[in-house]
Amino acid sequence: MGFAKYLTSDWLHYTRPVVNWINDKLFYGTRGDDTISREDGGLFVFGLGGDDEITVDNRAGPDEEGNTVAGGTGDDTISASGSGNRLLGETGDDTLSTFGSGNTALGGTGNDTISLSGQNANGNAAYGGSGDDTLSAFGYDNILNGGTGADVLSSRSFSVGQGIQVSDGTVMTGGANTDRFVLNNTSSLSVQDDDGNDVVSAGDTFRGVIDVITDYRSGEVIQTGATTRESGPVALDELMTIPSGNLGAVLGAGEYALFRGELTEAGVFSVAGAGPDLLMIYEAAGAPDSTASGAVVLRDYASDDVLIA
Known part of the structure; x- marks a missing residue:
C-alpha cells in the first residue's frame, strides 16, 4: 500500500498539492532512521525507509495550512500539532498522534497506534487500516x-x-x-x-x-x-x-x-x-x-x- 495509491484516489483530495515546491515545503528522509522537525504549514514530508521520527506544527509558523506527512516503510513515529494535518503511517507498526482539530491519520499496514487529542479537539479522524490497531480520540x-x-x-x-x-x-x-x-x-x-x-x-x-x-x-x-x-x-x-x-x-x-x-x-x-x-x-x-x-x-x-x- 504505497503513498502513490492515495495520491491517485481519496488521498489526493486531502493533500490539495497546490504549494510552492521550492520554498522549503517539500522534505524527504533517507533509507535510514531520520529525525525531521518543522514548524510551518503546507508541508509535504516523506520519511521513506527506516524508523523515522517526524514532528510538524503549523500553529507557530508563517503558514497555518495543514501539513501532509507519509512515514514510508519502517516503524515510524509521526506527530502533528495544529489543524488540517494529514498523516499516513504506511507500512510498519507506526505511532501517529495529532493535537488540534480537523486532522486525519491513516495507519496503513501493521499494528499501529493512533491518538487524536487537543484542547476542545473536534473533527478529527483516525483509520487503522490492516493489523491490530489501537485508536483513541479526545473531544467530540x-x-x-x-x-x-x-x-x-x-x-x-x-x-x-x-x-x-x-x-x-x-x-x-x-x-x-x-x-x-x-x-x-x-x-x-x-x-x-x-x-x-x-x-x-x-x-x-x-x-x-x-x-x-x-x-x-x-x-x-x-x-x-x-x-x-x-x-x-x-x-x-x-x-x-x-x-x-x-x-x-x-x-x-x-x-x-x-x-x-x-x-x-x-x-x-x-x-x-x-x-x-x-x-x-x-x-x-x-x-x-x-x-x-x-x-x-x-x-x-x-x-x-x-x-x-
Whole structure:
C-alpha cells in the first residue's frame, strides 16, 4: 500500500498539492532512521525507509495550512500539532498522534497506534487500516475506524461549557474481526419530552454528546467502568446546568442502563418500546451518584446482549 495509491484516489483530495515546491515545503528522509522537525504549514514530508521520527506544527509558523506527512516503510513515529494535518503511517507498526482539530491519520499496514487529542479537539479522524490497531480520540465529533484486525478503540468525549451540547462524541467503526471499545463520556445528558412520570420511558428524548458504535457485534467488549446493570425504572432528576430545568437520568456509581429506540440525529436519541438502535447510559465506578454522564448508541443492533467489562 504505497503513498502513490492515495495520491491517485481519496488521498489526493486531502493533500490539495497546490504549494510552492521550492520554498522549503517539500522534505524527504533517507533509507535510514531520520529525525525531521518543522514548524510551518503546507508541508509535504516523506520519511521513506527506516524508523523515522517526524514532528510538524503549523500553529507557530508563517503558514497555518495543514501539513501532509507519509512515514514510508519502517516503524515510524509521526506527530502533528495544529489543524488540517494529514498523516499516513504506511507500512510498519507506526505511532501517529495529532493535537488540534480537523486532522486525519491513516495507519496503513501493521499494528499501529493512533491518538487524536487537543484542547476542545473536534473533527478529527483516525483509520487503522490492516493489523491490530489501537485508536483513541479526545473531544467530540471525532471518527475512529479500526479497519481489519482485532482493534481497540478508545473514546474520551465530553461537553464544552455549562449548557447542553448536542453532537456526536466519537463515531466508532471496529471493522472486521472482534474489537474492543473503551469509553469515557462525561456529557451533560438531558432527558426531554418526559410525560411527568419522573422515570425514563418511551417517548423521552436524550440529548447531549453521545458516542456511536456503528457495527457492534455480540461478543465484543465494551469497557466503561460500569459493570452493574440497572434493570428497574431509571429515575429522573434536575441537572446542574445553565439554564436550569433540564432533567437527567440518575444512576449509581458503577451502574449502566439500556434503552431501545433510535438515534434520530447527532446527539439525539428517542426512547421507544422498539427501535433499530440500543442506547447505553452509564456512571463509572468511583464516581458520586449523579445524573448519568456517559452515553453510547449501538447502531442497528437488535439484541440487548452486550458484553460489559
